[in-house]
Amino acid sequence: MVLALSLSSSTPCSRTVCTHKNLECLKEQQKRYFPVLPNRVLYTPDSLYKELFSQHKGLRDLINQEMRPVSQGVLIFSRSWAVDLGLQEKQGVICDALLISQDNTPILYTILSKWDAGWKGYSMIIAHSLKQKLVNMGGYTGRLCIIPLVFLLNPDKTVKTLHSSDLQIYPQSYHLRSTQHVEALLQSLVIVLLGFRSSLSEELGSEVLTLLSDKQYELLSKNLHKTRELFVHGLPGSGKTILALRIMEKIRNVFHCESGDILYICENQPLRKFVSKKNLCQAVTRKTFMKNKFENIEHIIIDEAQNFCTKDGGWYEKAKAITQREKDCPGILWIFLDYFQTSHSSCSGLPPLSAQYPRAELSRVVRSADPIANYLQEVMQEIRENPPLNVPPEALEMFYESKWAQDAPGKLEIVGYLNLKEMVIKVAEKCQFLLRNGYYPKDIAVLFSKASEVEKYKDRLLRAMRKRKIKQLNEESDLLVQIKDASDILGNHIVLDSIRRFSGLERNIIFGINPSTAEPTIFHNLLLCMASRAKKHLYIFKVSN
Template sequence: MNHYLLEVEPFYPDLVINVGKVTIGELNRKQLQKNQRTQEKDKVKQAACALLNSGGGVILVKMANEKNQSEMGLDLEQALRDLIQSPELHAFFETVQQKSCFYIFVKSWTSDTSSTLKPPICSLSSSLYCRSGTSTLCMDSRQAFNFLKTKKMNVERSPINEGFPPTNIPRNEHLISVFQRNRFEFGEVLPFPESELAEFKQFSTKRIQEYLKEIIPGYVSAFANSRGGYLFVGVEDKSRKVQGCAKENVDLNSLEYKIENVISKLHTFHFCSLRLLGHPPINHQFFEKKIAEVHKDGNLYGYLCMIKVKPFCCVVFSEAPSSWVVKEKQVCCLTTEEWVDKMVDTGPDLAEDFNNQLDLSQKPPSCRPVYSRKGLDHKKALQKALFPVSSGPLQYTPKSLWKELCSEHKGLKELINMEMQPICQGILILSRSWAVDLSLPEEQGVICDALLIAQNSYPILYTILGEKGKEMQFDRTHTAFTLKQKLVNKGGYPRKLCIMTKTFYLGSEGNAELLAGSNSSIDYPESYKLADDQQMEDLLQSLVIVLLGFRSFLSDELGCEVLNLLTHQQYEILSKNLYKTRELFVHGLPGSGKTIMAIKIMKKIRNVFHCETKNILYICENQPLRDFISHKNICEAVTRKTFMKYDFKDIQHIIIDEAQNFRTEDGEWYDKAKNITWRKRDDPGILWIFLDYFQTTHMYYSGLPAPSDQNSREKLYTVVRNADPIANYLQEKIEEVKKNPPPSIPSGSLAMLGEAIWAQGVSGKIKFRNFMSLEQVVTCVAEKCRVFFKNGYSPKHIAVLLSKSEVVDEYKEKLRRAMRRRSSSQMDEESNVLVQIKDALHVTDNCIVLDSIRRFSGLERTIVFGINPQPNERAVTNNLLLCLASRAKKHLYILTNRQRPQSKKP
């Protein structure tokens, strides 16, 4: 199929692909030349494929014939049926003519419909061939999906992660002897017919090199993906007679080069360890070519080409698969690697610790796994709490924002109520900026946005402007476009969906005006309306994922995109109006997600205030946490000590994390932060401070204002990080800190958080052990690490934490030696790769982190060993143990020894 340069139309709240002029209607299409009919059909198929794989949208057809037409034409309809591999065309496509335009409405592809299992993405051609008897067939996408799954499974079951090694073709003496010959007679009959292992082709009257380029890829792919076989070019298939190619028509050297060149350019994909080499092409290990002479009447007549192909270890394509997507509003073809990854991607298995929030068997192609930690609210519960659907009248939410907006803007209440009069049942979700809610820059001049989700209505995004802007209509469609895309591609909404738009101007005297062109210009079919409560709830649950989903730290650990959900508490805090909440103290229990919140609020600040990375400052006490945040590229990140040294003239907004462990030895950091954010008295910046008094691990004055002076406060008391046994231990330590707080903690501050909520349901382990010597301690750690490695964990899952940074080097050397000690039997069973041990500055590397508890503050790992967790000040012992335990997600070992190492004096 030819590839066409298709345009994505701007200024629509949906993906709209313009395919140009196409003849519509059965009678009209029958009158076209075959070539033109094929070209038009291919353009429509390519656009349809791109939209199916990109969340759905609309194909805009400029009708070559302007008479009224209700149907496309049988050949176009059949092409679309072939594309979705289903006779049920209306499940994915609907058509409407509007004046001289013909619209084809495309629903997003979903993997599973009714009882027919569909592959994860739509494809025009897999470019994967196989042998079936004497035929060479191109697999359809469903066959390719099953073939790839089997290949991947075979590799995963291999103990050394290898595909099946090159094997010989099933033995056939006639085939072997013929392939070994160097000379044939013209008209000689070969002693075997075509079969699964043998294919005969005659030389075409076309140019020889063009012909070989045309036929070789498919046959080599088919033999390589099957049991292997032989391709003979120059043999008449029915009579089996050797014909060859006349020597006058071909140059021998160029013939050999052409065969080599065509095969070397075939696309391959490796599931096995060869993937690490970048999918090397098929080579002479898998194929062998031979050109034999053909004689006639005792003279050289021409040549016979023979190619022997062995079964390939993984997958061979004739060319790149033909599967299309829309990227950055450009219609693009997926690469071979992208296509295979999407075809076989099943997502990570996190069932042990997390609840899956999406039915991945029906997910759209771009949808990624979404999880919530066990024990936390499911998306259904979050939807019912945030966006409830009732059988009563239309609801406005959040009610507090609705009251604020009505009190601030004259005429707003009357305008909204008038627009909502025809709506009997549904929910109107208000926001000061839906753009910001969708992680887009805030739009200037917007009073508020309102998203209507109502029964028997299209979803509608209303925008109320306080001033008219030239670019506002583009911004409006861009926000609606982003919302629709995210509801499908992130929220996993599997049904037909559009977002209509309406924009009003509200004057200072309360006079309202519907802006021209603010309505969506495409009339969608009735099937795009929300039919009942179930469809409304499904869409709102997708909206919960869009608004509460964030990229989990697990994404970096697993090497694939994973989304987690915010808790209700976290979402409520992040939804605050930043213009009215310039300063906020967020008190959070250990493991309640304070650092996640800090990252999210900095992203929101960028969009609300249209500022750059250099205008936002993140401050923490420790270098490892500073570096961890710095790698996110959303802000400038410094430690408290660095903050006190410089002026930071470009900084407008400041986020402070782990503030309970700050000190004033270098100056009053809080006063300096407040002075920076209040440089512009009429437009101050943001100053949000995250802290947890329970994790205070020193006896010095922190520099925080007294709790009574923290005028704006919020609490995070839902603990989401730790496995159940560790969470139980944290609860015990919290109670001990409450009973015996260190003097450095302000009186009454520990009562701020009230009763904690602990997410339950994640299994884990906590162990306490005492040893007689340091050697026994490090030997225990080394042995436990080996056990974890055998069970699928890696060094990046493990941290070894000490109470004092002065002894880190001594422990590191002893642990390194203990890790090297292996018996000969272990050397046979395990890979002899030296496990790296580094400090917390390398927390993102695949290494064991060994550092102090304080320097690891704000970070986490799945497995934590705490060694001799005894601070210099006994008053903060429980706080230090609390800080230590909260760093461990699943396994915690607290190890002590009676023989303590001596601190090295500087």
């Protein structure tokens, strides 16, 4: 990660913003999303404003009329700037459009399809919230105001101006006086729209934002009223769970939901607990989902669906039936999966690939360090050439569309066959070396192919950790190192658990123990699932019988 916005160069309430060093820098993203073209007002996003113009007669004329005095700038359309800012959508709003132009103050246009007594409060709240976010989140340091203008567009194409003609006039110092000022504000807007709270926040003890990838932002920007069901295929480390969390935030604001109206389903308890703590939804495992009726649920998000099975019944049919209770207004059903990480040889319960429509793909991988990423590609190639029987081979073709981050430092070490005692000592030595060099217990996970091996090795590893007398670590520090399973994923302890139970989670350092014990038909899939959990260091130990 590299700094896109440093606390030292921004406003007092702002946050550090990071981008991945191999993704586009903030300025490049701004120029691609919101380019400032000479002597032209750019309407964007292209597909959205054209769709709005075709759906609402008179909208094109209204917008063109308002843009006549403007010589250069960007007009950014949204079905709801409220939702974009994390606020609830207002019924009767055709669209909002934000104008950022040279020699003017920013203007927020709100176009209504019907008169509403609350329009004035709505437009003021959105303008004020956007201003706050541009400063406190986007780090904009110039003088800033946003003028809200509201229009009523009638079915007969006539337009009524709802805002007062005596709007507050700001001094010239609030105008964006140059192209550089316009672009600086647009870069802050990129942070507002693409920023999300990073896991670095916990590591550094301060609020850190990272930016969504292009494809993640594209999916997050979809019109949920029209995209009720979607299958999202994502490669390891492409951000499926991050996107799932953001989509649940958007569902709450678009459909005016409570957390209890949205259900998140995954296969393993640790991931369920991790998502539960976000307070966005009800979070359950597939087994719990199949045992209960969930009569109040309207929307369902399913994560790591490749690891589901039909042992307890048809989960997909049940989820679809729940979200389609209201035939005229079905709920949201988005399913996230990665066939490469299939960790069993049973029937998954997913519909055939040809029926997974509409479908989207996340093929940019930014989580793993270079040596780990190269290893993942080798394993994925093995899976593609020898797919398990329960994986459709054509689903693995997205491997050729993958894009991998480069120049991220890290370490990969594969240790040959050891006996049990040697393996335990080696892992203990490595752990203590890493702890001595600045890592925390919460950075480390030790993963096994089989759940039955976890308890078998836990006490032995803990004893080995405490026996190692290293001068740089005093005895008290040794004794404070705890080893637990992944249920408390946010705790400061070394995780020791099975690969399957750690699915969907990640740590800086992963020890993979004895992957050769996996079922032969899914050996490479389970190996990939284990290796892809590592961000910086990956150690694979093979244990002889």
